[in-house]
Amino acid sequence: MAATEQLFNVRERKRFERHDIWERIAENGTISAAVMVFAAIAAVICANTDAYEAVHHFLETPLYVGLGNLTAGLTVELFVNDFLMAIFFLLVGIELKYEMTVGELKNPRQAMLPMLAAVGGVVVPACIYLIFNHAGARNGWAIPMATDIAFALGVLSLLGNRVPNGVRVFFSTLAIADDLISIAAIAIFYGQSPNPFWLGAAALVTCALVWLNKTQHYRLAPYSVLGLLLWFCMFKSGVHATLAGVILAFTIPAKCGVKLDSLTDWLGECLPLLDDRYDDEAHILGQHDFTVSTTKVERVMHRVTPPLIRMERLISTPVNFVILPIFAFVNAQVRLVGVDMSTLLTDPVTLGVYFGMLLGKPIGIFGMTFALVKLKISELPHNVNWHMIAGVGILGGIGFTMSILISGLAFPTAQFEVLAAKAAILAGSVTAAVLGMIYMSVICKHPAPKDE
Incomplete structure (x- = not known):
């Protein structure tokens, strides 16, 4: 503090203090998750009032992006889901690369238990969904399998120091692996028939990004420009354009340009x-x-600061406090006016998504973890017990962002199925959050012991 007082006058010190406060707010996962929840609540309220028609008309407004003859036509809603969410996927990719470089995914043996638990938490929800929809809307099988990492960890952080660090690490690694699987599902199962020309152009842009990395270019500007070009090529190719964000993240250097x-x-x-x-x-x-x-x-x-970290600092606050709330507002437009509630509640898509999230996640996560530990393939983290693993499984049912995105991809023209899926996602996420919070509060009554 003394050094800061010598460097700046009183006004500048106050500005630094305000900046520090804002940074702490921006880094608080609970606050960012709350903003996204409020946006979703506002969307549901708006969708069931007279404002719905005006909002729906605005979301269908055509937009054009590109330069010269190279243009792409899309609506405001598609701009949010394909372009803005590509920036979110860029942040997800940065987090994945960080974990694979210096984090929990660096050590395969340590990461194996939560990563395989994530596989269980993907397979069982998909199976439950298909049980309800074996003769109908099978394309939505991936909807209940995704965990919203920001929302879920935000709920877990409300318990403070009562949650052992081992639980946080286990859940974080599981959620990251879950994101990887969801990204792969979107890339493989929910793209259109690819256009060979634009797919080749995307490959060339990717090669250019790799070349920048290998030749040790540490400025963000060329990566950003090529990233925009990559998004355009992937959008035109038919492959889901949000994946451009993940590719860009893995080509941005994680090293600094200084010895x-x-x-x-x-x-x-x-x-x-x-x-x-x-x-x-x-x-x-x-x-x-x-x-x-x-x-x-x-x-x-x-x-000195690696480009990867600079990019994360640049986009993390806009993603958490602007892009995700906008996405939530645009995609949580669940209009129930004139809808037969008995039909909605008993629809196979509603039941498959809801019970896939609420039952499939805890059964899959707990079951896979139990099997791996009992077979001596792995062991529970320090200070973590089976009750806590069950709690993680319940919280894993919070599947807001990625689930809503997949629902739109799974049913691009079936409006009722999209409505059923989104209603089930909102209900399932809220139910999982409330049950998980209550359950973890009961089993974590006292501050967790310090890890040795």
């Missing part, structure tokens, strides 16, 4: 030079040599 072991020595050489060139009696505008030297230091220090 960190020599950084301290270099700074030691620069500081005396800055001190010599600074004149405390002259205006800063007249100290050309000093400002040139400081600009050089700024450029080098900027490169």
Whole structure:
């Protein structure tokens, strides 16, 4: 604090303090999840009032993106689901790459239990859905299998230090593996028939991104430009365009452009030079040599942070507080006016999605974990018991963002099936959140012991 007081005046220090407060708010998963929930509630209310027609008309407004003759036509709703959600997938890809580089997915043996538990939490919900829809809307099998990582971890964070770190790590790794499976399902099962020309163009752009990475380009601008071009090519190709975000994330360098072991020595050489060139009696505008030297230091220090982290800092707040709430508002338009509720509640899609989320997730996650531990293939994390694994399974049924996205892809023209799926997703997510929160509150009554 003393160093900050020496560097800045009172007004600037207050600005820094406000910035720190905003950063803590932006990094709080509970707050961002709450904003998304409020947006979904607002959407449901709006969909069942007179405002629905105006909102629906706006979402169907045509947009055109591109340059010159290279244009793509889409509606506002499609822009949100295909373009803005590609930025969300970019953030998901960054998190996956981080975990695979230095996180829980770096150690295959440590990550194996939650990753295989995620497989169980995908297979069982899909099977339950197909039991209800074996003779009907089978294309929606992937809807109940996705866990909303932001929403679920936000609910878990409400319990504070009562939840052992092992549970958080297990659930985080499981949710990340769940995202990987969902991304693969979208890529393989929910794309259109690919256009060979645009698919080839997307491959060329991907090669250019890989080349940037291999030749150690550390500026974000070329990656961003090629990322936009990749999105356009994938949108035109018929492959779901949001996958461009994941591809872009895995090509952005995770290393910095500075030899960190020599950084301290270099700074030691620069500081005396800055001190010599600074004149405390002259205006800063007249100290050309000093400002040139400081600009050089700024450029080098900027490169200390890897481009992957810089991109994450750039998009994380807009994704959590702008893009996901917009997505929730656009896609949670569940209009029940004039709908036969008995038909909706008994529809196979509604039942398959709801029970797939509420029963399939805990059965799949707990069952796979139990089998792996009893077969001595793996063991439970430190300070984690079977009651907590069951709680993780219940919370795994929170499947908001990815489930809603898949429902639109599974039933692009079947409006009633989309309505049934979205209604079940909202009901299932809320039920899983409430039950999971109550259950975890009961079994985690006291602060968790510190990990050794």
